[in-house]
Amino acid sequence: MEIDAEMRRKIAVSVGAVGVFIALVVTVGSQYTTDHHLTEPGGYALVGIVALFVVLMALVGLFLDRS
Incomplete structure (x- = not known):
C-alpha cells in the first residue's frame, strides 16, 4: 500500500500536534x-x-x- 503526498501531510500534521501535547504534559509534570x-x-x-x-x-x- 502506497502512501500518497496528501496522506503523508495529514500524518505529519497529526503527529506534530500530538508531539506538542506530549511536550506540554511533560513540561507541566x-x-x-x-x-x-x-x-x-x-x-x-493539565486540564487546560x-x-x-x-x-x-x-x-x-x-x-x-x-486543503
Whole structure:
C-alpha cells in the first residue's frame, strides 16, 4: 500500500500536534510537582492542556479537510 503526498501531510500534521501535547504534559509534570505529587495549579494546567488539545485537533481537522 502506497502512501500518497496528501496522506503523508495529514500524518505529519497529526503527529506534530500530538508531539506538542506530549511536550506540554511533560513540561507541566516537571514544573508543577512536589515530592512526586502534582500541585493544584499543575492540575489546572493539565486540564487546560487537554482542552487546548481538543480545540487544536478540531482546528487541524478543519484545516486538513479544507486543503
